[in-house]
Amino acid sequence: MVKLLTATRGKNGWDWTDWAAHIYLVLGVVVMFGPVLWLGMSSLKSETGIQTFPPTLLPYEPSTIAIPGRGDLKAFTITAGEFAGKEMGELRRLGLQAQMIDPATPDTVRRIPVGDRTPIMRVRAAWENFTGLFTQFPFARYLWNSVFITVIATILTLLVNSMSAFALSKYKFTGRDTAFLIMLATLMIPPTIVLVPNYLIASQLGLTNSAWGVIWPAVATPTGVFMLRQYMLTLPDELIEAARMDNASEWRIYWRIVLPLSSPALAVLAIFSVMWRWNEFLWPMVVLSRSESFTLPLALNSFQGELTTQWNYLLAMTVVTLLPVSLIFLVLQKHITQGIASAGVK
Amino acid sequence: MGGLALRGVTKTFGDTKVIHGVDFEIKDGSFTVFVGPSGCGKSTLLRMICGLESVSDGTISIDDQVVNDVPAARRGLAMVFQSYALYPHMSVYQNMAFGLENLNTPRVEIDNRVREAARMLKLDTYLNRKPTALSGGQRQRVAIGRAIVREPKVFLFDEPLSNLDAELRVGMRAELTGLHRRLKTTIIYVTHDQVEAMTMADTIVVLRAGRVEQVGHPLELYNNPGNVFVAGFIGSPRMNLLPATIASVDGGMVTVALPGFGTFATTTQAAGHAAGESITIGIRPEHLHAQDAAGPGTLSGKVSGIEQLGGLSYIRVEAPDITVQLSGQTRLAFGEAVNIHLPPANIHVFDANGIALPRS
Numbered sequence: 001m002v003k004l005l006t007a008t009r010g011k012n013g014w015d016w017t018d019w020a021a022h023i024y025l026v027l028g029v030v031v032m033f034g035p036v037l038w039l040g041m042s043s044l045k046s047e048t049g050i051q052t053f054p055p056t057l058l059p060y061e062p063s064t065i066a067i068p069g070r071g072d073l074k075a076f077t078i079t080a081g082e083f084a085g086k087e088m089g090e091l092r093r094l095g096l097q098a099q100m101i102d103p104a105t106p107d108t109v110r111r112i113p114v115g116d117r118t119p120i121m122r123v124r125a126a127w128e129n130f131t132g133l134f135t136q137f138p139f140a141r142y143l144w145n146s147v148f149i150t151v152i153a154t155i156l157t158l159l160v161n162s163m164s165a166f167a168l169s170k171y172k173f174t175g176r177d178t179a180f181l182i183m184l185a186t187l188m189i190p191p192t193i194v195l196v197p198n199y200l201i202a203s204q205l206g207l208t209n210s211a212w213g214v215i216w217p218a219v220a221t222p223t224g225v226f227m228l229r230q231y232m233l234t235l236p237d238e239l240i241e242a243a244r245m246d247n248a249s250e251w252r253i254y255w256r257i258v259l260p261l262s263s264p265a266l267a268v269l270a271i272f273s274v275m276w277r278w279n280e281f282l283w284p285m286v287v288l289s290r291s292e293s294f295t296l297p298l299a300l301n302s303f304q305g306e307l308t309t310q311w312n313y314l315l316a317m318t319v320v321t322l323l324p325v326s327l328i329f330l331v332l333q334k335h336i337t338q339g340i341a342s343a344g345v346k
Numbered sequence: 347m348g349g350l351a352l353r354g355v356t357k358t359f360g361d362t363k364v365i366h367g368v369d370f371e372i373k374d375g376s377f378t379v380f381v382g383p384s385g386c387g388k389s390t391l392l393r394m395i396c397g398l399e400s401v402s403d404g405t406i407s408i409d410d411q412v413v414n415d416v417p418a419a420r421r422g423l424a425m426v427f428q429s430y431a432l433y434p435h436m437s438v439y440q441n442m443a444f445g446l447e448n449l450n451t452p453r454v455e456i457d458n459r460v461r462e463a464a465r466m467l468k469l470d471t472y473l474n475r476k477p478t479a480l481s482g483g484q485r486q487r488v489a490i491g492r493a494i495v496r497e498p499k500v501f502l503f504d505e506p507l508s509n510l511d512a513e514l515r516v517g518m519r520a521e522l523t524g525l526h527r528r529l530k531t532t533i534i535y536v537t538h539d540q541v542e543a544m545t546m547a548d549t550i551v552v553l554r555a556g557r558v559e560q561v562g563h564p565l566e567l568y569n570n571p572g573n574v575f576v577a578g579f580i581g582s583p584r585m586n587l588l589p590a591t592i593a594s595v596d597g598g599m600v601t602v603a604l605p606g607f608g609t610f611a612t613t614t615q616a617a618g619h620a621a622g623e624s625i626t627i628g629i630r631p632e633h634l635h636a637q638d639a640a641g642p643g644t645l646s647g648k649v650s651g652i653e654q655l656g657g658l659s660y661i662r663v664e665a666p667d668i669t670v671q672l673s674g675q676t677r678l679a680f681g682e683a684v685n686i687h688l689p690p691a692n693i694h695v696f697d698a699n700g701i702a703l704p705r706s
Binding site for chain 1: 431435
C-alpha cells in the first residue's frame with residue numbers, strides 16, 4: 001500500500017511528473033471523496049450542528065456545564081466584562097441579555113449581554129441519528145424491503161440472464177441472432193416510455209404494493225444478457241463438447257461448467273444488479289404506494305417533508321442506504337479481476 | 347468390443363460438401379490413424395464418429411449397430427481433444443471423475459477408477475491440482491485419464507500431441523502405443539503428421555479433401571502407395587516425384603522416359619497403358635544411389651544442397667530436382683556433378699490420373 005502510494009515514474013527519485021501526477025490524484029480524491037466524507041460527517045451531527053453557520057466538518061455540539069441544584073446548562077465562555085475568561089452556564093436568554101450562573105456560585109444569577117459570550121463547543125458524534133432511525137421510524141421495515149428486493153432480484157437476474165446467455169452463445173438454432181438483436185433493441189426504448197404499460201401489466205397481475213412487483217419486471221435485463229453472452233462466447237466450445245461426451249446433461253453443462261467459468265462476468269452483473277435494484281426509484285415509486293412496502297430510496301424521498309425536513313435523520317438514512325452497495329462493491333471487486341476461464345485451456 | 351464401420355458417409359455444411367462418401371472399417375482393438383493435410387476433413391470425420399457432428403448421409407455403426415441418431419454420450423466413446431478441454435475450475439481428480447458422476451457411478455467405484463487411471467498415467471501426486479498448475483504433458487495425461495476412467499469402447503484422439511514440444515511428443519507417442527498395448531481398446535487417432543501416423547498406427551487412413559485416398563498398414567502404404575498423393579504424403583523426406591512419359595512397353599513392363607535424362611527400366615506392369623502416355627514416376631530418397639560412373643538407369647546432375655545428419659546425409663540434386671539419401675557421411679561438395687542410379691524395382695509409376703500402376 002505504501003509502495004503504491006509512493007510509486008514513482010523512474011528509479012531516480014521524485015521527478016516533476018511524479019509531483020504533478022500525485023497532486024492530480026490527490027485532487028481527484030478530494031473531489032470524489034469530499035462529498036462522501038461530508039455526508040458521513042454530517043450524518044453524525046445533531047440537528048443544531050447541521051444548521052450551524054459557518055458549517056464545520058467535524059460534528060460539534062454545545063457543551064454543557066453541571067451547576068449544583070440547576071442540572072446541566074449550556075456552557076459559555078465569557079469574553080468581556082467583569083467575568084471575562086470564566087465558564088458559565090446559561091439559565092435563560094432574555095432579549096439581548098442572558099441569565100448566567102457561575103458554577104462557583106450556583107445561587108447567584110448574573111445578567112450578561114449576549115455579545116459578551118461564546119458557546120463552548122465539543123466534538124460529539126450524534127449516534128442517536130442512527131438509532132433514532134429504528135426507534136422513531138419503521139426504518140427496519142424499509143431496510144428489509146430493500147434487502148429482500150435486491151437479493152431476490154439479483155439472484156433471479158443472474159439465473160435468468162445466464163441461462164438466456166448460455167443459449168444465445170452456445171446453441172445454434174434458427175432465429176437465435178434475431179432474438180438476440182430484438183433483445184438488444186429494447187435497450188433503445190427509454191424506461192419512462194414503458195412505465196405506464198408496465199404498470200398496467202403489473203396491476204392486472206396483482207403485483208402492485210408487493211415486492212414481487214419490483215422484482216419480476218427487473219429480472220430480465222438486456223444489458224446482463226449481452227454482457228454474459230459476450231463472456232460465454234470466449235469459453236471454448238470444446239469444453240462443452242467434452243462435457244457432452246462426459247454424459248453431462250445440458251443442465252449440468254450449464255450448472256457445473258458454464259456457470260462457474262463465467263463467474264467473473266457474473267460478479268460484474270451481480271454488482272450492477274445490486275446497484276440497480278438498491279438505488280432504483282422510479283419503478284418502485286409507481287408500483288409501491290403503501291408506505292409499509294417502501295424501499296429505502298422511496299422512504300428517503302417521503303422523508304423530505306413539504307415544510308420541514310429532519311436533516312440529521314435524512315443524512316443518517318442516506319449513509320445507511322449507501323453502505324451496503326459500497327461494501328458489496330469492495331468485496332466483489334477483487335473477484336472481477338480474476339480471469340479464470342482462459343487459463344485452463346492450452 | 348469396439349469395431350467400427352463407415353458406409354457412404356458424407357457431410358455437408360450448408361452448400362459445401364466436406365466429406366464425400368467415405369467407406370471403411372476399423373477392426374476391434376486396432377490403432378487407426380486418420381492422416382491428411384489440414385482441411386482434409388479428418389477432424390470432421392472424427393467428430394461425426396463421436397456424435398458431435400451429425401451425419402448428412404450414409405451410416406456409422408459401432409459393433410454392427412447404426413449409431414447415426416445416438417447422442418454422443420451414449421455411443422460409448424471417449425474423446426481426447428486437441429486443446430485437452432480440461433475443466434479449468436476443477437481439480438485433476440474432479441476432471442477425471444466428472445464423467446462418472448454424470449452416470450451416477452457409486453462414489454467408491456469412481457474413486458477406485460480415478461486412482462487406478464492416475465497411477466497408470468503417473469498422475470497420483472497431482473490429483474488435487476488445477477489444470478493450470480500442470481505442464482503440457484501432464485494436462486495431456488489428465489485428458490487421457492478422463493477418457494480411460496469411462497472405460498469406453500473406442501478412444502478418439504484429435505491431434506492430441508500438436509500442442510506439445512518436439513521432445514515431449516516423441517515421449518507421448520511411446521506412451522500412447524504402450525497404453526494401447528495394455529488396454530487393447532480400439533483407438534482412432536487424428537493427425538496431420540505422417541510421422542505420428544507411421545510410428546503409432548496399425549492402420550492408416552489417408553484422407554484428402556474429404557475423400558479416402560488409401561487405407562492400409564503403414565508399411566504397405568509406404569511400400570505400395572496407391573496414388574501420387576499418398577506417395578508424396580507418406581514418408582519423410584518425401585518421395586521424389588518427376589513428370590515423365592512411357593517410352594516403351596517391354597514384355598508387359600513399362601520403360602519410362604525422363605525428358606532430357608534418357609530412359610529407365612521399371613518393374614511396373616503396363617496393362618492398359620501404351621507408349622507416349624504422360625505419367626509421374628516416384629522414387630524414395632533412400633532407394634537412390636550416388637555413384638561415379640554413368641550407365642544404364644542413371645542420370646546426372648549437380649549437387650545443390652547438402653544436409654549432413656551424421657549417420658545419414660541428404661543431398662539435393664538439381665535438374666532434375668531430387669533428394670537422395672546416402673548412408674553415412676558424404677564427401678560430395680556443393681556444385682559437384684554426380685550420377686544417380688534409379689534401381690528399376692524401386693520406381694513407382696503413376697498414370698495421368700495419379701493412380702499407381704501395379705508392380706510385380
